[in-house]
Amino acid sequence: MDNWRKNPVVFWLLNVPPTFWLVVFFIVPLTLIWVLSFGEKRGVIDIEITWTLDNYIRALDPLYLEIFWKSIWMAGLATLACLIVGYPIAFAIAFAPDRWKALLLLGLMVPFWINILIRTYALIAVFRTRGYVNFTLEWLWERANGLLSWIGLGDWHLLGMRYEPLELLYNNFAVNMGIVYAFFPFMVLPLYANIEKLDKSLMEASLDLGAGHWRTFVSVVFPLTWHGALSGIIIVFIPALGAFFIPDLLGGTHSELIGNVIERQFKSANDWPFGAALSFLLMYATFGALALRALVAGRKPGLEV
Amino acid sequence: MIKRCRSRVSRRSFLAGTGAVAAGLTIRPKFSWGAEAPELSFYNWDIYIGETTLDDFKGASGIQVKMDLFADNDELFAKLKEGNPGYDLIVPTNDYVERMIKAEMLTPLDHAKIPNFRKNVAKAFQDANFDPGRKYSMPYMWGTQGIGYRKSKVNGVPDSWKVLLDSDEYSGRIALLSSASAVIGMGLKYLGYSYNSTNPAEIKQAEELIIRQKPHIKVFAEDNGQDLLASGEVDLTMEWNGDILQVMDEDDDIAYVVPKEGSVVWQDCLAIPVGAPHPDNAHRFINFILDAEAGAKIADFIQYATPNAAARKLLPDDYNNNPAIFPSEETLARSEPEIYTGEASQRLRDEAWTRILAS
Numbered sequence: 001m002d003n004w005r006k007n008p009v010v011f012w013l014l015n016v017p018p019t020f021w022l023v024v025f026f027i028v029p030l031t032l033i034w035v036l037s038f039g040e041k042r043g044v045i046d047i048e049i050t051w052t053l054d055n056y057i058r059a060l061d062p063l064y065l066e067i068f069w070k071s072i073w074m075a076g077l078a079t080l081a082c083l084i085v086g087y088p089i090a091f092a093i094a095f096a097p098d099r100w101k102a103l104l105l106l107g108l109m110v111p112f113w114i115n116i117l118i119r120t121y122a123l124i125a126v127f128r129t130r131g132y133v134n135f136t137l138e139w140l141w142e143r144a145n146g147l148l149s150w151i152g153l154g155d156w157h158l159l160g161m162r163y164e165p166l167e168l169l170y171n172n173f174a175v176n177m178g179i180v181y182a183f184f185p186f187m188v189l190p191l192y193a194n195i196e197k198l199d200k201s202l203m204e205a206s207l208d209l210g211a212g213h214w215r216t217f218v219s220v221v222f223p224l225t226w227h228g229a230l231s232g233i234i235i236v237f238i239p240a241l242g243a244f245f246i247p248d249l250l251g252g253t254h255s256e257l258i259g260n261v262i263e264r265q266f267k268s269a270n271d272w273p274f275g276a277a278l279s280f281l282l283m284y285a286t287f288g289a290l291a292l293r294a295l296v297a298g299r300k301p302g303l304e305v
Numbered sequence: 306m307i308k309r310c311r312s313r314v315s316r317r318s319f320l321a322g323t324g325a326v327a328a329g330l331t332i333r334p335k336f337s338w339g340a341e342a343p344e345l346s347f348y349n350w351d352i353y354i355g356e357t358t359l360d361d362f363k364g365a366s367g368i369q370v371k372m373d374l375f376a377d378n379d380e381l382f383a384k385l386k387e388g389n390p391g392y393d394l395i396v397p398t399n400d401y402v403e404r405m406i407k408a409e410m411l412t413p414l415d416h417a418k419i420p421n422f423r424k425n426v427a428k429a430f431q432d433a434n435f436d437p438g439r440k441y442s443m444p445y446m447w448g449t450q451g452i453g454y455r456k457s458k459v460n461g462v463p464d465s466w467k468v469l470l471d472s473d474e475y476s477g478r479i480a481l482l483s484s485a486s487a488v489i490g491m492g493l494k495y496l497g498y499s500y501n502s503t504n505p506a507e508i509k510q511a512e513e514l515i516i517r518q519k520p521h522i523k524v525f526a527e528d529n530g531q532d533l534l535a536s537g538e539v540d541l542t543m544e545w546n547g548d549i550l551q552v553m554d555e556d557d558d559i560a561y562v563v564p565k566e567g568s569v570v571w572q573d574c575l576a577i578p579v580g581a582p583h584p585d586n587a588h589r590f591i592n593f594i595l596d597a598e599a600g601a602k603i604a605d606f607i608q609y610a611t612p613n614a615a616a617r618k619l620l621p622d623d624y625n626n627n628p629a630i631f632p633s634e635e636t637l638a639r640s641e642p643e644i645y646t647g648e649a650s651q652r653l654r655d656e657a658w659t660r661i662l663a664s
Contacts, residue, residue: 041648063656067663130537169538170524248483253522256662268485269655 037276047273055277064261064278068285071258074172075240078179082187082236083229085180090191090228094198105192108185116182120249123178127168127250134165170252178246183239187232194228195221227297234293238286258282345586347372348381348392350573353446355603362593368586385410389580393587399572399642402442403435407645411441412577418588419443421595429637430612433572435644442574443591444612446604449570449632449640450487451563453531453549458540466495466564469543470514476521480533480542483525485658486643487543487569488515494566500641503650512657516664525662534559545571547609550629563632567639572612 037055039047058064093104111119126132141163148154168174198221206216222229244259258278265275343366347359351374355361359370373392375381378401384390385405397405405411416422422443423431430444452463459475469479470492481488490500492511502508523539530542535552542549549561575594577587593599600616610630611617617625625631632640 043648063660063663067659070663128536128538248527252524253519253662256659260662261659264485264655264658269651271652271655 033276034280036273037280039273039276041271041273055274056281058274059277059281064258067256067258067261068281071241072285074176074257075179075237075243078176078183078240079187079233079237081176081180082184083233086184086187086191086232087229090188090195093188093192094195108188112185117245119181120178120246123174123181123250124169127174127177129165129167129169131169133168137166138163169250170255172251172255174250174252175243175247175255175257178250179240179243182243182246183236186235186239190228190231190235191225192228194225198224230293230297234290237289241286242282341583341585343368343586345370345583345590346391346393347590348375348384348395349373350375350396353396353573353607353609355599355606358594358599358603361599361602362590365593366586366589368589370590385578389578391582392578393581393583394590395576395578396445396573397442397576399433399435399442399574400645402574402576403645405576405578406436406441410579412579412581412584413440414443414577414591415588418585419592419595421592425595425597425600425613425615427612427614430572433642435642436574442576443595445573445575445594446607446609447570447572447612448546448610448630449563450482450491450543450545450568451549451561451632452541453534453544453552453559453561454541455534455537456558456560462560462562463541464562464565466491466566469541470495470518472518473521475541477523478540479522480524480526480530480539481522482530482543483527485654488525488661489654489657490569490643491543494564494568494639497566500567500569501644501646503646503653505653508653508657512661515661519661519664546629550608553629561629563628563636563640565636565639567636567641568632569643570637570640572642 035049036047038051038053039049040052040054042048089108093101093108096104124131128134141159145154145159148156148158202220202224203216206220207213211219242259242262243257244263247255247257247260262275262278262282265271265278269275345368347370349372354372359372363369375384378398381395381397382401382404385392385395386408402411416439422439426444430447431439433439433442433444436442452466452469454463458478463469468474469481481491489508489511492514493502493507494500496507496510496514498504498507498511524533526533526542528548530539530544531548531552533539534542534544534549535556544561546561546563549559553559553561575591577584581587594603595613597613597615597619600611600613601619604611604613604616605620605624608624608630631637
């Protein structure tokens with residue numbers, strides 16, 4: 001494109017669709033919401049734009065800051081879990097024989113062909129009191145008890161009188177599991193892309209020169225692949241921060257996240273200006289995180305977004 | 306028996322449709338001056354009319370009814386917001402009746418053309434807080450919010466909000482609706498106040514009550530309390546009667562009761578939207594529906610509570626005495642429909658609800 005000045009017509013024509021897209025589907029709606037965040041409610045339907053800051057001041061109430069903080073904490077925890085589980089899996093795929101690679105990647109992606117809402121409902125069937133995890137554990141409990149009876153220890157009730165189902169659903173654990181499950185591939189794919197490109201001879205050299213596996217990972221592999229990890233962290237953390245239907249469906253009485261508060265402002269509470277202000281605060285926080293990433297990553301070559 | 310499988314999600318999003326982008330068409334049929342053509346366009350919920358009602362009406366009046374279906378109040382509201390696309394008769398729920406009156410979307414009714422209203426409808430339904438004097442709406446069917454429970458796991462009949470809101474007897478086995486208006490409203494009811502209270506001190510008291518009870522509540526359910534009850538996840542749930550009726554069909558161990566402190570009642574109403582091409586025919590059809598025999602046929606088929614006292618006399622005991630359809634007269638007298646209480650009060654309730662969830 002170094003000679004685009006010679007063909008300005010072609011250049012501008014090529015730019016029409018992306019510009020149209022950016023303006024109509026991004027800038028215009030975002031501006032509308034931004035303007036709305038300076039509005040005041042006047043009645044059931046009427047909103048007057050008065051450029052008041054009341055919505056933002058209200059959003060900075062400790063009540064909402066606490067929920068913000070909780071959301072950041074939950075999203076961070078889920079991201080960390082994705083990272084810890086994602087690294088070995090990305091490694092396994094990257095080092096698998098070529099004919100397995102495609103299959104393994106497919107295995108990672110296929111669940112994504114199913115709507116996220118349906119997959120979240122499926123998690124309910126897995127985790128609930130009379131769900132598949134508890135059914136499996138109960139079956140194992142019965143087998144173990146049978147074994148104990150068989151060796152003559154049945155009267156001692158070593159495993160309790162009856163199986164007590166685990167409470168896996170309707171708590172923050174379930175919400176975290178839901179978020180991890182929903183966004184896990186977003187972590188694995190950029191990691192995989194980076195590890196794939198890693199020069200394997202560097203690892204062999206490290207191992208040959210006497211470094212252990214852990215040392216090799218910390219000193220060689222991680223510094224060479226952490227851009228992938230950073231990308232994964234960003235694209236898992238940001239949607240996790242705005243999650244609302246996962247806590248709605250899987251959460252208990254203590255699982256309200258900022259996404260739920262925003263959703264309610266646009267629905268049952270019918271306070272669009274306040275919802276808009278909360279959304280923009282969330283977006284500013286996201287911009288902050290992205291800026292931090294740019295700062296940390298610097299302008300080193302090989303940066304993957 | 307087929308029952309209308311009706312999502313009450315829309316009820317939670319009270320007022321949510323205000324911002325919905327209207328999908329309304331602006332094609333209006335030509336107005337015919339003078340006598341109306343013998344036709345009527347009826348916009349109704351699915352499985353919400355008698356099997357033969359439309360044919361019976363045609364036989365009695367010669368008017369051909371064409372029925373379209375909507376899925377929830379938001380859809381109905383959005384369709385009519387930008388102008389009536391040609392409907393003569395609609396069936397909004399009480400909170401939407403109120404909104405549509407405020408937005409001047411309904412035509413005043415001529416009570417002289419609906420003699421069956423005074424003659425057949427129960428006294429309790431001849432007036433309404435959401436439509437004083439029933440100038441714009443006629444009652445069609447109604448229902449309640451109450452407690453669905455598993456009989457084998459609960460001692461006796463849990464006929465007080467106390468078991469859900471102020472007791473550890475069923476700790477960890479309770480689901481409440483995830484709805485500010487329902488949970489705070491029932492708290493207010495239990496404390497002896499109005500469901501629609503706008504008094505900040507009373508709302509605060511209800512908030513504190515729920516926060517105290519929180520450790521014993523398993524989940525604020527997203528309108529799936531009946532599934533939680535059916536799958537054994539909880540043994541008591543706050544729900545709409547229609548939802549519990551569905552699972553009662555499949556599971557004899559499930560029952561429904563409206564607590565003695567009273568509850569919230571919903572009411573689906575017949576109303577004529579502004580711009581209806583055949584208002585006279587609509588009046589005739591309303592009068593026909595409020596007839597004893599026609600009303601009885603509808604109620605017998607859809608199994609919802611009818612406000613038509615004359616129709617109830619024609620119906621069997623297993624309908625009239627079903628506590629999941631009809632609460633007792635005293636309980637009903639203590640219940641009230643939800644009304645729009647203004648922006649300040651809406652905000653008060655939403656903030657209380659946020660604190661309840663965050664605590």
